Amino acid sequence: MPVTTDFQIPREEHPFAQYIRILGKGKTGSRSFSRAEAHTAFGMLLRGEADAMQVGAFLMLLRVKEETGEELAGFVDACRTEMTAPPAGLSADLDWPSYAGKRAQHPWYLLAATLIAQAGYRVFLHGGDGHTQGRLYTEQAMQSLGLPVADSWKQVSSQLDRDSISYLPIRRFCAPLSQLMLLRPLLGLRSPVNTLSRMFNPLQASASIHSIFHPAYAELHHAADKLLGQPRSLVFKGDSGEVEIKPQAKTRLMLLQGQQESELLLPRTVADKVAAVDQPSVAPLQALWRGAQHDPYGRDATLATTAAALLAVGFADSLAPCQAHATELWNNRDKERF
Numbered sequence: 001m002p003v004t005t006d007f008q009i010p011r012e013e014h015p016f017a018q019y020i021r022i023l024g025k026g027k028t029g030s031r032s033f034s035r036a037e038a039h040t041a042f043g044m045l046l047r048g049e050a051d052a053m054q055v056g057a058f059l060m061l062l063r064v065k066e067e068t069g070e071e072l073a074g075f076v077d078a079c080r081t082e083m084t085a086p087p088a089g090l091s092a093d094l095d096w097p098s099y100a101g102k103r104a105q106h107p108w109y110l111l112a113a114t115l116i117a118q119a120g121y122r123v124f125l126h127g128g129d130g131h132t133q134g135r136l137y138t139e140q141a142m143q144s145l146g147l148p149v150a151d152s153w154k155q156v157s158s159q160l161d162r163d164s165i166s167y168l169p170i171r172r173f174c175a176p177l178s179q180l181m182l183l184r185p186l187l188g189l190r191s192p193v194n195t196l197s198r199m200f201n202p203l204q205a206s207a208s209i210h211s212i213f214h215p216a217y218a219e220l221h222h223a224a225d226k227l228l229g230q231p232r233s234l235v236f237k238g239d240s241g242e243v244e245i246k247p248q249a250k251t252r253l254m255l256l257q258g259q260q261e262s263e264l265l266l267p268r269t270v271a272d273k274v275a276a277v278d279q280p281s282v283a284p285l286q287a288l289w290r291g292a293q294h295d296p297y298g299r300d301a302t303l304a305t306t307a308a309a310l311l312a313v314g315f316a317d318s319l320a321p322c323q324a325h326a327t328e329l330w331n332n333r334d335k336e337r338f
Helices: 017-024 035-046 052-065 069-082 109-118 138-145 153-163 175-181 192-199 217-228 283-290 296-313 319-331
Strands: 094-097 123-127 165-169 207-212 232-237 251-257 260-266
Touching (some): 017 035, 052 192, 069 217, 109 165, 109 319, 175 192, 283 296
Parallel strands (some): 207 232
Antiparallel strands (some): 251 260
């Protein structure tokens, strides 16, 4: 049966076509964007100035080519230009992007974020709508725990002032980017949108913490952060793509301070392979927090992630004092919180 379409051949070249051409002219003719070109092109996408076919072509050509630090910085520039701007004076100490969702383990990172907030740091989390079946996403998990989920910058401000922690879905402050992220089931692949969302840092917090799926992406994240003038950031391969240390594996923590990069190694604390859970849930988090259940994996994941976050915000430049403080925060936690 023939495929029918309402597509009509345009009489003139579309303004966005030049950016497709830059990416798609083959091995010798194509090139990467400058930061300014990336800003302009991605701004057109966010404003809906590109045709739907151009959007898919653009994202997949970038995926095949692989994005550069300059391109990611330009994309972030565009997102910050086009987003709903936060009110003047709204700030956070730690930017915590959370877009992957948990599949094999429970979302222990939320206990770590709570401990960092308990320590007096203003923790701003942001994430996308769930697009993969079987995963537990941050918005749903935080709501189940009674942690603050906002629907506006105004609410973020009040939550950070009151609780030192707040989550705002990306659809609330940059809906076009949220829609681009939801194209994954249609395109069948992740796109650069999944990378740049982790670098968005919409409040431009002085510290940020990123999880990556592949260690090779750490260099790319740092390259973009340097161009964006990010004072301090920490990148590591987290569980399921979330900012959560896996206790059953050694973890390379890639730290950026200004323009200086360094690497620290967090040793594994769980010797045996850990089986995947049947369904990620917040109930085990509540039981562990209250002291009603002993869960060595959950406790180690929480403490290690807390230590990594303390390193990110600059509590110390080495792991030992961060680990000691994480344990102190855990021992002094408010067990009635959850």
